Amino acid sequence: MNSTELSAIRDSLLLQKSSILNKTNEFRQEQSNQVAVSDEAEAASVDLANNISIHLHERDRTSLYMIERALGRISDGTYGQCECCENEINFRRLLARPFATLCVECMEDQEDLRNSYHQ
Ligand SMILES: [Zn+2]
Structure with missing residues (x-):
């Protein structure tokens, strides 16, 4: 960024x-x-x-x-740094969600994890 x-x-x-x-x-x-x-x-x-x-x-x-x-x-x-993998979070993502602390990949990983708990 x-x-x-x-x-x-x-x-x-x-x-x-x-x-x-x-x-x-x-x-x-x-x-x-x-x-x-x-x-x-x-x-x-x-x-x-x-x-x-x-x-x-x-x-x-x-x-x-x-x-x-x-x-x-x-x-x-x-x-703008991902709290999980420390990669830079995409600027467009931050513009839309300025409080995002995870990059898209890590967020999806977490959601997968959450979904698997609920199964
Ligand atoms: Zn990440």
């Missing part, structure tokens, strides 16, 4: 992240309209942050975690 491809994926991850966080901000604004202003502003904001993570949809929380994980891998240079 070249740096242009990598930054395309990074941009799309950051976009997804900000769209989730925007949802959170909307939630925060709703909350602050409802909650009376506290003297202990700092403590309140910590509580609020906890509330936000509780109120985030499970799916969003998972996505946020996956995004952070992918961004971490981009910054430490291991992004």
